[in-house]
Amino acid sequence: MTRLRMLLAVMLLLLCTGCWDMREINRLAIVNLTAVDIDPKTGKLVAYYQIINPTSISAKQSGPAKASVYTYSVTEDSPGLFTEKTGTIMSRMLFTPHLQCYVLTERYARRGLNDLINYLEMYTDRRTNVYAVVTDAPLNNVMDTFTPLDRIPGRNLRMLIDWQSRLIGMNRKLTQVKDIAEGIPLSRPTILPMLHYHGDRPASQSDRVERIEGANPGFELADGAVFVHAKMTGKVDRNTMTRYFVLNGEASRSFERLTVNGAGVDVEASHIKVSRHWGPSRLRIAIRADLRVLFNQQKIPLTSRNAREIESAYNRAVQRHAEEFVRLAKDKDWDLLGIGDTRQGRGKWRDVDVTFDVQAKAIWFGNTRTPYQ
Known part of the structure; x- marks a missing residue:
């Protein structure tokens, strides 16, 4: 029986081609x-x-x-x-x-x-x-x-x-x-x-x-x-490229430089969610985001009221940038939002009225809410 198994194993080895595709x-x-x-x-x-x-x-x-x-x-x-x-x-x-x-x-x-x-x-x-x-x-x-x-x-x-x-x-x-x-x-x-x-x-x-x-x-x-x-x-430019990915739902983070109470405020928007809502020849794009303050040149404490001011400034800035994005798409004849690839906008993407609804919430402020003077 042992000899038979050995013979069978040798016969099976003869059928193997080995590493025929190996490359040195x-x-x-x-x-x-x-x-x-x-x-x-x-x-x-x-x-x-x-x-x-x-x-x-x-x-x-x-x-x-x-x-x-x-x-x-x-x-x-x-x-x-x-x-x-x-x-x-x-x-x-x-x-x-x-x-x-x-x-x-x-x-x-x-x-x-x-x-x-x-x-x-x-x-x-x-x-x-x-x-x-x-x-x-x-x-x-x-x-x-x-x-x-x-x-x-x-x-x-x-x-x-x-x-x-x-x-x-x-x-x-x-x-x-x-x-x-x-x-x-x-x-x-x-x-x-x-x-x-x-x-x-x-x-x-x-x-x-x-x-x-x-x-x-x-x-x-x-x-x-x-x-x-x-x-x-x-x-x-780089900012437009980032907006392209964000507004098409492929990126969830961006950075913005805001002006609040006459001072500069840098924020990071994370967990960005973009949804599209269609109507007759109309598209409303809803943008939701969480904000983190990265740098604050305001000379006042970060109170709840001031947080709402930062949120409003971000909403206005993103609204303005998004509308500029749509105007650029039409000026260059680039369907940057991919409207022409949808059932509602196929063949008439330039005729679709696009509006934006931006709502952000400031949730991260760092270790201190009162800036050093």
């Missing part, structure tokens, strides 16, 4: 960050790949090995030729499952991303569930710069996007490539963060991470790029 790590070029641009002279696509240097991450090295990443670029007529072209400058195979973010130049984004999205969707390892940003800086500045807090620039950029998402209480990831794809048939635009670069030249020396000045040169995520049907059509 020393044969892979692990891509952490990638970017796409258009050559303005030839119209060809320029792709940048930032490849992780494993030897620099594992231990402190000297000489060339201390660079955490290496950046390569290729130029071709279409995205489908990028992989083959990288074989002329890299001795390893592109490996993208660990990709952190796509960086798109503004001129490429304004041409439209349909071809890129179709290219990414055809391969499972070229993922569309990855963050995407638009930059107005030269790509060599962005792709050839070391970052200080995290030595891998792609991971640094992803963590920066994640932190901004948590700051405004997003209930989903900020913006992925697939959001652009899913927004192609919709009336509501998609907004991607804008990546700015401070500095005239790339900080390409690895000793940049050993300097105390962290932000110059360096990245900044501010403003937003507006996409309609996968094509960039304009920009909005």
Whole structure:
């Protein structure tokens, strides 16, 4: 019986294929960050790949090995030729499952991303569930710069996007490539963060991470790029981008600078809830929020009466900003509230009268209600 079991086990092992899809790590070029641009002279696509240097991450090295990443670029007529072209400058195979973010130049984004999205969707390892940003800086500045807090620039950029998402209480990831794809048939635009670069030249020396000045040169995520049907059509500032997410029910926190009794008061609005109430050619948007006073320049104690004054000032400010948001949408022909994607507003979103009902409650004041004089 024992011999029979052993024979059966050997026969079963012969049927196993083993790790037929195993890939040796020393044969892979692990891509952490990638970017796409258009050559303005030839119209060809320029792709940048930032490849992780494993030897620099594992231990402190000297000489060339201390660079955490290496950046390569290729130029071709279409995205489908990028992989083959990288074989002329890299001795390893592109490996993208660990990709952190796509960086798109503004001129490429304004041409439209349909071809890129179709290219990414055809391969499972070229993922569309990855963050995407638009930059107005030269790509060599962005792709050839070391970052200080995290030595891998792609991971640094992803963590920066994640932190901004948590700051405004997003209930989903900020913006992925697939959001652009899913927004192609919709009336509501998609907004991607804008990546700015401070500095005239790339900080390409690895000793940049050993300097105390962290932000110059360096990245900044501010403003937003507006996409309609996968094509960039304009920009909005950071506050407008936050209102876009809040008014569409995707963010639950925001910050406002108020004027109360002639003095400045900074508040954080949290647990923001937005509901929509429809009528004939009319939409009323109700906004409810809890307020926390972050900074108060008033010279009077924070009494119950003063708390009501802060609430009223916040209600008026948000009402004004929301109405400006609607006017911007109509001026730019951007259905920022997605009214055209609803049964009531399909095909006539500009004709819908939008009003706002804002009610906030101040509940957090800190350790003292009486400011120091």
